[in-house]
Amino acid sequence: MIAVVDYDTGNIRNLMKALDYVGLDSKLTDDPEEILNADGVILPGVGAFAEAMDELRRRNLIDVLNQVVDKQIPLLGICLGMQLLFENSEEFGLHDGLGFLPGTVKEIPATNDLKVPEMGWNENKVLKNDSYFSEANEKFTYFVHSYYASCPLDIVTAGVDYGVFVPSIVQKNKVIGMQFHPEKSSDVGLGLLQNYKRMVQDYVDSRN
């Protein structure tokens, strides 16, 4: 069972439909026990950074997510959910994040030729060939975002070019972030969710 963290963020039903499609049972929950007993935890997210952190705090989920990391349960943050994994964000002032990954979330600089938000399909360049997610190389995934993670390259599995270098997949130990929406990225996105499923299976095997 995958726990999809419920903290009142946008539409996560399409994510759950995609998880179902790749054969991962999921449940939307903010119950600490359910989250800590899950085989994998997904932190979705659409919206603003500070409000999302406030809602996680209000539901006492910060400590629960820290325990998820300590237990090495595969934790996947998607879009804003990925950004929350970092130390802080410059979105409307400087706000603390969960701090599981080193780095700061910054606004994409708008230029004449680049519209912000970045909305559409961009091509991933994989920097690490030994990751669960290395098959994203030279594949397009679907992005909708105005902010990006500025972080050390040693946690970057893949990135895309959007005027600035935008990390698209980051990973440190069992904490993974995807800036794009795998649930909207057609076959490639479903393939990456399959890879997450593999990671979850490896965790379940190691736990037994």
Place this chain on the structure above:
Amino acid sequence: MLAKRIIPCLDVDDGRVKKGVNFVDLKDVGDPVEIAASYQKQGADELVFLDITATSDHRQTMSDVIEQVSSQVFMPLTVGGGIRSVDDMQAMLRAGADKVSLNSAAVHNPELITQGAEKFGKQCIVVAVDTKWNESTKQFDVVINGGRVNTGMNAIDWIKKVQDLGAGELLVTSMDADGTKQGYDIPLYQAIDKVATVPVIASGGCGKVEDFSEVFEDTKVDAALAASVFHFGELTIANVKQHLTNVGVTVR
């Protein structure tokens, strides 16, 4: 860099795709789920569903269609046609749409754009603008009701206004080019390029692969939408993307 998007548009009437679809691999040529899945397999980047159901008591049917499509098809889905309130938007987004498209309702009630953007985020709100060239005033007019009613508004001014109100994307159809198969309305999109701050989808007029390369090479539009050329199998998404790759346009 972002890939240029190719977007098939499906007209849905009472839960069935209309205007005929002519794919060899389909068992049921009117089933939206099967048609959408077929487009996904062909490499479509996004789908637009236009609800052309005349009566409001069949609205529920459209959200059922979206519910089913979004369980099988994993790319961005936009729903337009008959969306007149925040509740209508919510129903479609809840069913699985990623974006909703406002057309006449935005003209009658521009506040709706802002209400939708504030509640769901501007990335969810597409404003569809239908235009017609006005030879006497030398400007593009905004038309509604399928082109039958000319609002007299300047399309470029309207586009600036809807962006300020919170539109996250523009779906701009040239009623002059629509149905002609003579190519997209290049002067229209060049005029829009000067003011667009959000992605623009070109619509109306495509008949051959060169029409796609022309609109991407001569204008800054982000996406091109087409209906009949794909439905009747005159072109496949793969044909179009191969041609675009050959001429150096980035596609997925």
